[in-house]
Amino acid sequence: MTVKNMTIQDIAHKVLDNEELFLLDVRTKDAYQDWKIESGNFSYLNVPYFDLLDGVEEIMEQLPKNQPIAVICAKGGSSQMVAEMLVEEGLTDVYSVEGGMKAWSEHLEPRKVSDLKDGGELYQFVRLGKGCLSYMVTSGGEAAIIDAVRMTEAYTEFAEKLGVTITNVFDTHLHADHISGGRRLAETTGAVYWLPPEDAGEVVFNYQPLRDADHVQIGQSHIDIHALYSPGHTIGSTSFVVDDKFLMTGDILFIDSIGRPDLAGKAEDWVGDLRETLYTRYKELSDELIVLPAHFMIMDELNEDGTVAERLGTLFSRNHGLNITNxxxxxxxxxxxxxxxxxAYQQIRETNMGKISPDHEEQREMEIGPNRCAVR
Amino acid sequence: MNAAKVLDAKGLACPMPIVKTKKAMKDVEAGEVLEIHATDKGAKSDLTAWAKSGGHELLKHEEEDGLFKFWIQKGE
Incomplete structure (x- = not known):
């Protein structure tokens, strides 16, 4: 009997399809408490692999006999070792999760949010491991990418599959929780890279400044991306209204929380902007707009189909952060x-400004852990 | 720092640095120090947690050009 492998994509589908799984996480207790694969239908046991080097007898009683067991660690090495030990003890349905939490952090799951007019489409890329959400808007053979993450191949491969060319890349703000793929994506595809200039004061590369009330057309069928200046998470934070139907809120407004104003060290200065954006600017928009944020924090924020999206009007009645009158x-x-x-949020900001250029492995390490961009 | 033994775990990926450390610790007397060289980035948090759970003490660690050095004193 050998150990079977389970891919991170298998795990992602189990999470999104609400399937059951027993997950034996063999990382340290600190790492596990800080960040793990979240699902309401998973059962968990955390025992560090180094406590199992002399044998797994002690934990056998805590493991299910008639259910698949997936063993996960940081990168996939220790989970393989522990899974082999479990198989030697006679368990048969045991899997080692390939690539471990590192792969989990990098996995993107594209989900279609909606059709747009004239054959256009809107996709949400759900990065389950970190809660990052990015978007692809297609129209007339062109595509725009909003808030791209570091794994830019996910977008270029998907665009190729759809037969569209990426022509415009946007970041709603200077990210502090993850490394933006915007610049690299623009470089590899020849697309225009748009950034709000108020956030880009220290960036060391060329970009196209995106200002309030700017309109960018995608494709001949004129999908319209309308910039709406909405400071508060950062001073430059800009929302996008796509096709008069969708509101991409960046890190300003989430489904069950609101953006935090402190990641650039200016909480006291920006709290007024945040309130103005949420309680005045957004209030003036149509309740029927569908909010598409740049993050989710908990699995409850996902809809049945795996997307993260909600009517603005619904958020005004249900989101606690929008209902504090005082x-x-x-x-x-x-x-x-x-x-x-x-x-590593300071280093991540500097990387996104182009001030430092950590190698691939360092970038991976910097992004380990949850995103933590919200306050509830 | 005087180490009773030096373990070379360079180039090894998780879980091998810990597996080797545990084995090497058997050749060291209580109170003596084992020095470990590793290049795996995960070694720091794992060795720290392992030493704690095994009743050993991580006395010191250094990092230079991707090489991690640890000094762990064996517990009673």
Whole structure:
């Protein structure tokens, strides 16, 4: 009997399809508590692999006998070892998760959000491991990518499959939780790279400044991307209204939370902007707009079909962060008792400005862990 | 720092640095120090947690040009 492998894509589908799985996570207790594969239908056991070097007898009682067991670690080496030990103990349905949490952090799952007019389409790329959401808008053979993550091949391969050319790449703001793939994607495809200039003061490369009320057309059928200046998470944060139907909110507004204003060290300065954006600017928009954020924090924010999207009007009634009438209370909520900041967020900001150029392996390490861009 | 033994775990990927460390620790007396050289980035958090769970003490660690050095004192 040998150990079977389970791919990260298998795991992603189990998460999105609400399937059951027993996950034996053999990373350290700290790593597990900080970040793991979340699913309401998974059962979990965390025992560090180094506590199992002398044998797995001690944990056999805690493992199910009639259910598949997936063993996961940081990169896939230790899970293989532990899975082999479990097979030697007589368990048959045991898998080692290929690539471990590192692969989980990098996996993207494209989901179609909607058709657009004249044959256009809107896709959401769900990065389950980090909660990052990015988008592809297609129309008339062209594509725009919004808030691309580091794994740019996912977009170029998908565009090729759809037979569209990436012509415009946008970032809603200067990201602090993950390394943007925008610049690289624009370089490899020859697309225009748009950034809000207020966030790009320190960037060391050329970009196309995106200003409030700018319109960018995608394809001959005129899918319209309308920039809406919406500061608060960062000073330059800009939302996009696509085709008068979809509101891409970046890190300003999420489904069950709102953006935090402190990741560039300016919580006190930006809290007023954040409130103005959420309570005045967004209030003036149609309730019927579908909000498409740049992140999700918990699996409950996913819809049945695996997308993360909700009517703006629904968020105004249900999202706690949009329902704090007292300004002082709002200020306290977004500046005090904030969750820990994302791993390596200062280095990530500098990478996104082009000031430092860490190699591939370093970039992976910097992105380990959850995104933590929100306050609830 | 005086190490009773030096373990070369360079170029080894997880879980081998810990597997070798555990084995090497058997050749060291309580109170003595094992010095470990590794290149795996995960070694730091794993060795720290392993030493703690095994009752050993991570006295010191250094990093230079991708080489990690650890000094672990064996527990009683």
């Amino acid at each position: 300004e002082e209370e709002f200020r306290r909520m977004v500046t005090e008792n904030l969750p820990p900041q994302p791993n």
